[in-house]
Amino acid sequence: MPESDLYGPIKDWFEVKGFDVRGEVNHCDLVAKRNDDVIIVELKVKPSLKILYQALDRFALTERVYIGLPGNQGRGKNFRAFKKVLRRLGVGLFLVHASTLGHRVEHAFGPMPVKARSSKRRTAALIREFDGRGDIDNIGGSAAAPVVTVYREDALLIFAFLEILGTASPKALRASGCSERTGEILRANHYHWFEKVERGIYRLNNNASNEVAHAYPELLTRCRALCKTLLAAK
Numbered sequence: 001m002p003e004s005d006l007y008g009p010i011k012d013w014f015e016v017k018g019f020d021v022r023g024e025v026n027h028c029d030l031v032a033k034r035n036d037d038v039i040i041v042e043l044k045v046k047p048s049l050k051i052l053y054q055a056l057d058r059f060a061l062t063e064r065v066y067i068g069l070p071g072n073q074g075r076g077k078n079f080r081a082f083k084k085v086l087r088r089l090g091v092g093l094f095l096v097h098a099s100t101l102g103h104r105v106e107h108a109f110g111p112m113p114v115k116a117r118s119s120k121r122r123t124a125a126l127i128r129e130f131d132g133r134g135d136i137d138n139i140g141g142s143a144a145a146p147v148v149t150v151y152r153e154d155a156l157l158i159f160a161f162l163e164i165l166g167t168a169s170p171k172a173l174r175a176s177g178c179s180e181r182t183g184e185i186l187r188a189n190h191y192h193w194f195e196k197v198e199r200g201i202y203r204l205n206n207n208a209s210n211e212v213a214h215a216y217p218e219l220l221t222r223c224r225a226l227c228k229t230l231l232a233a234k
Helices: 003-016 049-058 077-089 120-132 150-165 170-176 182-188 208-215 217-233
Strands: 020-025 028-034 037-043 064-070 092-099 102-109 194-198 201-204
Touching (some): 003 020, 003 092, 003 102, 037 049, 049 064, 049 077, 150 182, 150 194, 150 201, 150 217, 170 182, 170 217, 208 217
Parallel strands (some): 037 064
Antiparallel strands (some): 092 102, 194 201
């Protein structure tokens, strides 16, 4: 559906509501006006960064800005993310659906005042993770590299202790200096580093040593040194 096919249905939608509508006014695809209420709609055949830039520019002209798109965008995560960005920017969305009966305009959502939308719960979780990290940092933007979380740091310390002790119970590992959630980490075994020898006793998986040493050489070295210090102090 070309952009020009979006104009007519959206124009009709506004006119039914009492707006006067004009196309291509000062480089705006569609301008609707009712008394002092001015609305701008930018039309595109698919979501893009370009139309976001255009919509943001239109806020210099009016506080009510929409984007108009064909309705065949699907339900994929990319379009869901695009709609989330529009809401975050305060931009409204029209979708024009084509059928044998003609065009149907869907008012997906309207422009809205932009306000902070951070989640207190997610912010608190971010701060907990930040404060719980050790000295080893992750490189921002390196999505392919394994991320060192607090949970993974705790698991690596358990790993280092089991290298020295051979086998141990969660209680003994906690007493030696491991995390309070040592039992949970061993039972869940998310990284497949551990295996149960008998009830309440764990050791390292035979295949784990090379993997861990290769993936986390610096952090494992620190964990080993900490283990030796803690065991010597007992």
